[in-house]
Amino acid sequence: MARDRRRAILEGAARVIARRGVRGLRMEELATEAGVSTALIYYHFKDRAGVLRHTLEFISDRADRYTSDAGGGTGPHDAREELTQSLLLEFQDVPEVRENSTAWGELRASAIFEPELRGDLARATLGWIHDVADLLSGVRPSAPAPALAAAAERLTGLLEGLSTRWLSGALPLDHARELVREAVSLEIERLSH
Numbered sequence: 612m613a614r615d616r617r618r619a620i621l622e623g624a625a626r627v628i629a630r631r632g633v634r635g636l637r638m639e640e641l642a643t644e645a646g647v648s649t650a651l652i653y654y655h656f657k658d659r660a661g662v663l664r665h666t667l668e669f670i671s672d673r674a675d676r677y678t679s680d681a682g683g684g685t686g687p688h689d690a691r692e693e694l695t696q697s698l699l700l701e702f703q704d705v706p707e708v709r710e711n712s713t714a715w716g717e718l719r720a721s722a723i724f725e726p727e728l729r730g731d732l733a734r735a736t737l738g739w740i741h742d743v744a745d746l747l748s749g750v751r752p753s754a755p756a757p758a759l760a761a762a763a764e765r766l767t768g769l770l771e772g773l774s775t776r777w778l779s780g781a782l783p784l785d786h787a788r789e790l791v792r793e794a795v796s797l798e799i800e801r802l803s804h
Contacts (some may be wrong), residue, residue: 617655621669624662629713633663633721634682653677660727662758667718667728670711670736674701675742677708693796697746701770702777702788719771742763751802764797768795 622646627636638659642649656662678700701712722728743763748754754762773790776782 613655616645616647616651620647620652620655620662621666623715624666624709625670625673628666628717629710632717635723636662638662638706655673658740660725663721663725663728664731666714667731669737670714670718671738672713674708674715677711681700690746691795691799694743694746694750694790698743698766698770698791698795702784702791704784709778713778716775716778731749736767741766743767747798747802750799754802758802762802764800766794 612670620641623641624636627641627644631640636653636659639651642652646650652662656665689803690773701708719732722732733760740763743754743766744759747759747762751759770791773787774784777784777787
């Protein structure tokens with residue numbers, strides 16, 4: 612029961628942040644959104660910074676779930692396709708992905724002004740880079756680890772920028788996805804040298 616309430620609070624926080632931004636996150640609105648009391652929010656998360664840290668972790672975990680289901684366990688295993696699909700799943704025009712991407716971008720931008728978020732954001736970003744580097748190593752197993760990490764950092768940085776443009780309406784979804792495909796091809800080619 613407590614786990615369900617905690618999850619409801621985190622889901623509510625992601626929705627409120629995606630709708631109003633980090634600066635617009637008010638505990639009273641979050642309580643209403645999650646269907647709990649503000650006292651329960653403070654019980655689970657201690658303060659606003661705790662809500663933000665745990666929401667960042669929640670949206671990172673949620674993104675891991677929808678991007679790691681790329682193949683669904685069917686068909687032949689192709690490392691390049693698995694990598695490409697994992698990255699393209701960040702660009703789905705469905706409410707959960709749009710909300711997640713918006714909240715991630717907002718939390719990332721807020722870390723500039725809220726230093727207490729920086730460490731958690733850096734850890735989440737490094738985890739993402741590591742996951743992408745691991746996928747790249749499946750395509751180019753002989754590539755050195757530093758080259759894989761650099762390629763993964765470029766790809767994840769590109770995805771964050773493209774996501775912001777897509778969500779703000781400056782970039783059509785199909786074009787964003789095509790740019791991701793091209794970037795994957797370029798990085799794989801670069802790793803083969």
